[in-house]
Amino acid sequence: MSLQALLDATPDGGTCVIPAGDHTIPEGTGLVVPHGVAAIDATGATIRVVGPDGQRSTVPPTVPLFDCGQRPNGSTFTFRGGHLIGPDTSGWDDHTDVPHGAIRWSYYKTWDSVMTVDGVTVEGGYGYGVMRSGGGTLTITNSFLSGWVGAVACFEGHGGHGSFTASDCLFPAPARSKYSSIGAYVHPHLDTRWTNVHLCGWNRYALYLNGSPSGAGSHHSLIDVTATDCSLIQGAKGSTVHLVRCVEQGSPHNGGSYMMGTVISHGSQWRHRIGMIGTQNDDIDFTFCGDTIATGQWWLGPGRNTTGSIRIIGCHVELSAQTRVVGAADSSPLDVTVVATEFSGATTRQAFNVPAGAVRFIDCEAP
DSSP states (O other): OOHHHHHHHSOTTOEEEOOSEEEEEETTOOEEOOTTOOEEEOTTEEEEEEOTTSSBOOSOOSSOSEEOOOOOTTOEEEEEOOEEEOOOOTTSOTTOOOOOEEEEEEOTTOTTOEEEEESOEEESSSSEEEEEESSEEEEEESOEEOOSSEEEEEEOOSSOOEEEEEEEEEEEOOSSOOTTOEEEEEOTTSEEEEEEEEEEOOSSEEEEEOSSSOOTTOEEEEEEEEEESSEEEEOOTTOEEEEESOEEEEOOSSSSOBOOSEEEEESOEEEESSOOEEEOSSEEEEEEESOEEOOSSEEEEEOTTOEEEEEEESOEEEEOTTOEEEEOOTTOOOEEEEESOEEEEOOSSOSEEOTTSEEEEESSOOO
8 A cells, every 4th residue: 555545544533654664755746644644653664755766866855745734723743753765965056945844734823733753764855854834832852853954944924822842853964955054943932942952064053043923032942952063043032042051063154153132051062163152233131151161263242233231150261362252343332241250271362352341250360
């Protein structure tokens, strides 16, 4: 029986079990998941997208692989297990547009719906490994997700509510991804809660909070999240971001994280060789407590018209020849307070340069 026939034969509220083993899907085609199917269990199954010669496709997808369709508000859907292999992206132009997800559920105003993805592997050239729009609750656990544009998209464009929880996951970029690729693209008013997630190799951010409505009042918590060779986060105005034992390391491709609103970091590590935390045209409230700051050049670079406060408390700063810890624009009257912070090494630059504001050192010496 074909995979589509298996899906069509699943009773309402039932689980479609995809047999273990290898399955192929011709390029340019996909599977439609009937609205009544509550879950898919693909444990032990590998599903490959192939060309006419039976080999792995190299053609950008034109439809989702699993399209869950326009499920009504209040629906639930679970995808468990399975290894989904999309097209090889190694020969694609880096501006190629692929708007289709390997697993896609897109329907507006489904704020009371729940989507769960557990133990799933997606690789290759679908736009996103998982693509959910409409709000509601998205939970991803124990999964390896990759995609041409990003690992995950979580959208809601009608002023509703929703949340995205991820735990024990790896979201790596493919060897070649879109020039603007990100780990996860999340509309900023949707709350985000990640624990033990590792992202690597994306051309911009691990977590990209962007779009409309604004992030006012939203909360984003990242615990034990590591970004390697990509920036950790773009924040959102009016949001609160908590970082606990997070790591940004390697060489971000786009200049580093960009933060707005309120940021509270505990025990995080900033070890990138090239890049900085940037912000501008915003009123910020940043607290870094017990962090390790070991950047090769600039760590925190508030741009023009940035107001507010920066607190660096009980941190360890490893200075090198070109390190600048905080360097603000002339138009940014920031209040910077450094408390009980330890400095090692030396820099040939001004470690703190806030010409329009003030820098205070309490229970520690200025470097």
